[in-house]
Amino acid sequence: MMNEIALEKLRNILGNNNVSVEREQILNYLVDETPIPIRPHPAADVVLVKPLNTEDVSRLMIFANEHQIPIYPRGGGTGLAGGAIPTRNGIILSLERMNKIEIDVGNMMAIAEAGVTLSKLDESATSAGLSFPPHPGDENAQIGGLVATNAGGSRAVKHGIMRNQVRELEIVLPTGEILNLGRRVRKNNVGFDLMQLIIGSEGTLAVITKATIQLYSEPAVQLTLIIPYDNQHSAISTVPKMIHAGISPLAVEYAELDLLKKTAEHLNSRWPVTQGNCCLIVILEAADREELFSQSLAIMKICQQQTTYEIFAAESPSDQSNILRIRSGIYTALKSKTMDMLDITVPIAELEHTIDAISNVMATSGVEIPVYGHAADGNLHVHIMEAKDKGLNYVENLENEIYQIANSAGGVITGEHGIGKIRLEKLSLSLGRKELQLMKEIKKIFDPNGVLNPETKLPL
Amino acid sequence: MMNEIALEKLRNILGNNNVSVEREQILNYLVDETPIPIRPHPAADVVLVKPLNTEDVSRLMIFANEHQIPIYPRGGGTGLAGGAIPTRNGIILSLERMNKIEIDVGNMMAIAEAGVTLSKLDESATSAGLSFPPHPGDENAQIGGLVATNAGGSRAVKHGIMRNQVRELEIVLPTGEILNLGRRVRKNNVGFDLMQLIIGSEGTLAVITKATIQLYSEPAVQLTLIIPYDNQHSAISTVPKMIHAGISPLAVEYAELDLLKKTAEHLNSRWPVTQGNCCLIVILEAADREELFSQSLAIMKICQQQTTYEIFAAESPSDQSNILRIRSGIYTALKSKTMDMLDITVPIAELEHTIDAISNVMATSGVEIPVYGHAADGNLHVHIMEAKDKGLNYVENLENEIYQIANSAGGVITGEHGIGKIRLEKLSLSLGRKELQLMKEIKKIFDPNGVLNPETKLPL
Numbered sequence: 006m007m008n009e010i011a012l013e014k015l016r017n018i019l020g021n022n023n024v025s026v027e028r029e030q031i032l033n034y035l036v037d038e039t040p041i042p043i044r045p046h047p048a049a050d051v052v053l054v055k056p057l058n059t060e061d062v063s064r065l066m067i068f069a070n071e072h073q074i075p076i077y078p079r080g081g082g083t084g085l086a087g088g089a090i091p092t093r094n095g096i097i098l099s100l101e102r103m104n105k106i107e108i109d110v111g112n113m114m115a116i117a118e119a120g121v122t123l124s125k126l127d128e129s130a131t132s133a134g135l136s137f138p139p140h141p142g143d144e145n146a147q148i149g150g151l152v153a154t155n156a157g158g159s160r161a162v163k164h165g166i167m168r169n170q171v172r173e174l175e176i177v178l179p180t181g182e183i184l185n186l187g188r189r190v191r192k193n194n195v196g197f198d199l200m201q202l203i204i205g206s207e208g209t210l211a212v213i214t215k216a217t218i219q220l221y222s223e224p225a226v227q228l229t230l231i232i233p234y235d236n237q238h239s240a241i242s243t244v245p246k247m248i249h250a251g252i253s254p255l256a257v258e259y260a261e262l263d264l265l266k267k268t269a270e271h272l273n274s275r276w277p278v279t280q281g282n283c284c285l286i287v288i289l290e291a292a293d294r295e296e297l298f299s300q301s302l303a304i305m306k307i308c309q310q311q312t313t314y315e316i317f318a319a320e321s322p323s324d325q326s327n328i329l330r331i332r333s334g335i336y337t338a339l340k341s342k343t344m345d346m347l348d349i350t351v352p353i354a355e356l357e358h359t360i361d362a363i364s365n366v367m368a369t370s371g372v373e374i375p376v377y378g379h380a381a382d383g384n385l386h387v388h389i390m391e392a393k394d395k396g397l398n399y400v401e402n403l404e405n406e407i408y409q410i411a412n413s414a415g416g417v418i419t420g421e422h423g424i425g426k427i428r429l430e431k432l433s434l435s436l437g438r439k440e441l442q443l444m445k446e447i448k449k450i451f452d453p454n455g456v457l458n459p460e461t462k463l464p465l
Numbered sequence: 466m467m468n469e470i471a472l473e474k475l476r477n478i479l480g481n482n483n484v485s486v487e488r489e490q491i492l493n494y495l496v497d498e499t500p501i502p503i504r505p506h507p508a509a510d511v512v513l514v515k516p517l518n519t520e521d522v523s524r525l526m527i528f529a530n531e532h533q534i535p536i537y538p539r540g541g542g543t544g545l546a547g548g549a550i551p552t553r554n555g556i557i558l559s560l561e562r563m564n565k566i567e568i569d570v571g572n573m574m575a576i577a578e579a580g581v582t583l584s585k586l587d588e589s590a591t592s593a594g595l596s597f598p599p600h601p602g603d604e605n606a607q608i609g610g611l612v613a614t615n616a617g618g619s620r621a622v623k624h625g626i627m628r629n630q631v632r633e634l635e636i637v638l639p640t641g642e643i644l645n646l647g648r649r650v651r652k653n654n655v656g657f658d659l660m661q662l663i664i665g666s667e668g669t670l671a672v673i674t675k676a677t678i679q680l681y682s683e684p685a686v687q688l689t690l691i692i693p694y695d696n697q698h699s700a701i702s703t704v705p706k707m708i709h710a711g712i713s714p715l716a717v718e719y720a721e722l723d724l725l726k727k728t729a730e731h732l733n734s735r736w737p738v739t740q741g742n743c744c745l746i747v748i749l750e751a752a753d754r755e756e757l758f759s760q761s762l763a764i765m766k767i768c769q770q771q772t773t774y775e776i777f778a779a780e781s782p783s784d785q786s787n788i789l790r791i792r793s794g795i796y797t798a799l800k801s802k803t804m805d806m807l808d809i810t811v812p813i814a815e816l817e818h819t820i821d822a823i824s825n826v827m828a829t830s831g832v833e834i835p836v837y838g839h840a841a842d843g844n845l846h847v848h849i850m851e852a853k854d855k856g857l858n859y860v861e862n863l864e865n866e867i868y869q870i871a872n873s874a875g876g877v878i879t880g881e882h883g884i885g886k887i888r889l890e891k892l893s894l895s896l897g898r899k900e901l902q903l904m905k906e907i908k909k910i911f912d913p914n915g916v917l918n919p920e921t922k923l924p925l
Binding site: 204299 | 569571572573614615617621625626628629638642644646648649650651652653654655656657658659661662664665666670681682683685705708709710711712752753755756759760763810811812813814839842843844875876877878879880881882883884892896897899900901903904906907910911
C-alpha cells in the first residue's frame with residue numbers, strides 16, 4: 006500500500022488533480038489492447054499520475070527511485086504485449102497531458118511531446134504542408150509509446166520503422182536526469198548511439214518525454230491495388246518479385262478473402278472484390294499521376310504472372326481509406342475469439358514456407374489460426390483462436406510451435422509488438438545467455454534500482 | 466615489449482605467417498587517412514595479426530583479455546579520425562583475410578566478412594543482378610570499418626547511412642564470446658537493439674567479424690546534374706527547397722568552382738562547367754528514363770529560381786563517373802596542405818547560416834578554409850589549411866570555433882568520420898556529463914579490461 010505520506014509527496018510534485026487513487030478513475034489505465042486471455046493482470050494498489058512537463062517527470066522519478074516505487078510509463082494504451090500494464094504495486098505515469106507539438110518546417114521535422122497522438126502528428130504535419138506517411142500504429146497511439154516500442158505498421162516498406170523516423174529524444178532517466186539525445190540531422194557519429202538504444206526499449210530504460218520526428222514532403226498521389234489470387238502460394242510468391250523489381254510501395258498486405266469479407270461486414274462496409282480466395286493489397290505513392298501509373302503498370306505486370314483475376318484499383322481517397330479501414334479492422338473483428346495474437350517476422354524469401362508451416366499447424370491441431378499481415382516486411386499476424394474442447398495448454402503449445410517456425414526460418418518471435426510482459430519468458434528462445442546478460446547489465450546502468458516498468462517484484 | 470612467450474602463443478593461435486613483428490611489414494598498418502598534422506602517433510611496440518576466421522578472433526580476444534593486451538581492430542585504413550591507429554603497445558588485428566562474401570538473392574542481402582572491401586561488395590551485388598547504391602566510403606574501405614564507424618558518404622540522401630543498411634552482425638566480444646545480432650528482417654523487436662549500439666561504436670565495444678547488408682534492386686538509370694551559381698547563398702538555399710519538394714536524389718553535393726577546377730587539374734581531368742563561382746552536383750536515380758526526366762525537370766524548375774546559368778546534365782556513365790571522381794578527389798587535392806579536416810553536420814535549415822559563419826572565421830583569421838560537402842545532409846567538409854605565419858595553436862583554435870558554430874546551429878562536431886582518437890577530448894563539447902558516464906559504463910560492460918581500441922595507457 007502506498008501510504009499517505011507518499012501520496013502527499015506525489016500531490017506536492019504534480020498537483021492534487023493529477024494524482025488519482027480511486028479505482029474507477031484508474032480502470033482504463035490498467036489495460037491495453039493485448040487479447041484478454043493472455044493480458045497480464047494489473048496490481049491491486051496503483052496510483053495514476055499525469056505530469057504536465059519534463060521537470061515534473063524528473064521530480065517524480067527522483068522520488069520513485071529514492072523509495073524504490075515501480076513506475077509504469079503509459080501512452081495511448083494501444084500496445085499488444087501488456088508493456089504498459091502495472092503488474093506490481095506502484096505508479097502509472099500517463100504522458101497524456103504532455104501533448105504539445107510544433108513543426109520545424111525548415112528541417113521538415115515535428116517536435117512532439119510524448120503524449121501527442123499519431124492522429125495529431127498526422128494532422129499537424131498536414132497543416133504545415135508536410136506529411137508523415139509511415140503509419141506505425143493505431144491513430145490513438147502516442148509518440149512516446151510509438152518510439153518506446155519501435156512501432157512498425159503496414160507502411161514500413163517504403164519509409165521504414167519508427168527507429169528510422171526519430172532524430173532527437175528527450176528522456177528522463179530513472180535517476181531523474183534529463184537527457185537530450187540526437188540532433189536534427191541524419192548523420193551523427195558522436196559517441197555510442199544511446200538514442201537508438203532507447204528506441205524499442207519498451208519503457209524499461211528511460212521515460213521518453215519528447216521526440217523529434219522526421220516528416221516528409223506534402224502527400225503525393227496514392228493508389229491502392231487489390232490483387233486477387235486463388236491461393237496463398239501464388240499471392241505470397243509475388244511479394245519478393247515486387248521488391249526485386251525495385252518498386253517501392255508504401256505497403257504490401259496479405260489477407261484471405263473470407264477474413265476481409267467478414268471484417269467488412271463487422272464494420273458495416275463491403276469488401277470491393279469478390280474474386281479469388283486471398284489477395285495482396287498494395288498501396289503506391291508517387292510524386293505525380295504519371296509516376297503512379299508507371300509503378301502500377303510494373304506491379305500489374307509482375308502480378309499477372311501469378312493470377313488471372315482482374316486487379317482492382319482504388320483511386321478516390323474515400324475508396325482507398327475504406328480498404329485500409331477494413332484491412333486494419335481484421336484485428337478488431339477477430340478479437341472477441343482471439344486467445345493470442347502473434348506477430349512473427351521472417352525473411353521475405355521464407356514467407357511462403359512459413360505460411361505453409363502455419364497451415365500445417367492449423368491442420369494438425371484443428372484450431373483456427375488466421376494469418377494475415379505486412380507481407381513485404383515478412384511480418385505476419387497469426388491469431389490463435391478459441392477452441393473450447395482443447396483444454397488449457399493448447400494456446401501456449403501452439404505459440405511455441407509458431408515461434409519455433411519463425412526462429413528456424415531465421416526470423417524473430419516479434420517484429421512489431423515487442424516483448425512487453427507477455428513474452429518475457431520467451432526471450433531465451435531468441436537470445437543467447439550472453440546477449441541476455443548484456444541487456445540485464447545495460448538495464449542496471451540506466452535503472453540501478455529497477456523501478457522502471459518492472460515485472461519482477463519490488464517493494465512498494 | 467611483448468615477450469617471446471606471448472608471441473609464441475599468438476603464433477599458435479593464428480599460424481606463424483599471420484603474426485608479424487618486423488616494423489617494415491607493419492608500417493602501412495600504423496597509419497590511416499587522417500591529415501598528417503593531427504594524425505595520432507603509433508606506439509613503438511606492436512604486433513600485426515591476420516586471423517582467418519571468427520574462431521581465431523575469439524581465441525585472440527580471450528588471450529588478449531586475459532593478459533590485458535590492447536587490441537586495435539583494423540579495416541581498410543581509410544578512416545579520417547585515427548580510429549584504427551595503435552596508440553598503445555599492443556596488437557593490430559587486421560581483418561583483411563576475412564574477405565568472403567555471399568549474396569542472398571532471395572532476401573536481397575550480402576553476407577560479408579569484415580575484410581570485404583566496398584568495391585568487392587559493389588561488384589558482388591552487381592554480379593547477382595542487384596546493387597548497393599549507398600557509397601559510404603572509399604572503395605578500399607572494408608565492411609567491418611564501414612559498420613564500426615557508421616559511415617555516411619555522399620549518397621546517404623536517398624538510402625540513408627550505414628546504420629540503415631545493416632541487418633545482421635556477427636561480433637566477437639573482448640571476452641571472446643561470439644554473438645549473432647539481428648536477423649534478415651527489418652522489423653525485430655526482441656529486446657534492446659545491441660546491433661544498433663555496436664554500429665558506430667568505432668571498434669571499442671566488439672570486433673565486427675561479419676555483417677549482413679541490405680542490397681537494392683538492379684541499378685536503375687542515373688543522371689548527374691551540375692547547377693552553377695554565382696554565390697554560396699543562392700546555391701545552398703536551393704537545397705532545402707529540393708528536399709521539401711519531395712524529390713529524393715541519391716546525392717546533393719556543394720562545392721566551389723575553383724576547388725573543382727583545381728582538383729580536376731590535379732587528376733589530369735577537366736571540370737565540365739565554367740560558369741558561376743560554385744555549384745550543386747545532383748545525382749538522380751530512377752526506375753526508367755521517363756521518371757528520371759520528370760525528376761530532373763522538377764529539380765531544374767527549383768534551381769532556376771536561384772540561378773540563370775545553364776544546367777549541365779551528364780548522362781553517359783563515363784561522364785557521370787568523371788564528375789564523381791573529381792568531386793571525391795577534392796580531399797586528395799587539398800590533402801598535402803591540410804592541417805585538419807572537419808565534418809560538422811548541421812540541420813539543413815541552418816546550412817546557409819553555417820557556411821556564412823565559417824566564411825567569417827576565414828575572413829577574420831586570414832586562414833584558407835575551403836568548405837564543401839554533402840549539402841542535403843547538412844554535412845560539410847571544412848579544411849583548415851596550412852598557414853605558416855600563424856604559429857602553433859591556430860589549428861586547434863579554428864577547430865574549436867567551427868565546432869562551436871556547429872553546436873550552436875543544433876548540429877554535431879562529426880557526422881561521418883567519428884570521434885576516433887583525434888576528437889576524444891572534444892566529446893565533452895557535445896555530450897553532457899551523464900551521457901558520457903552512461904557510455905563509459907556501457908564500455909565497461911562489453912570490455913571489462915579495456916583491451917579494445919584503448920587510448921588510455923594499459924599495461925602490455
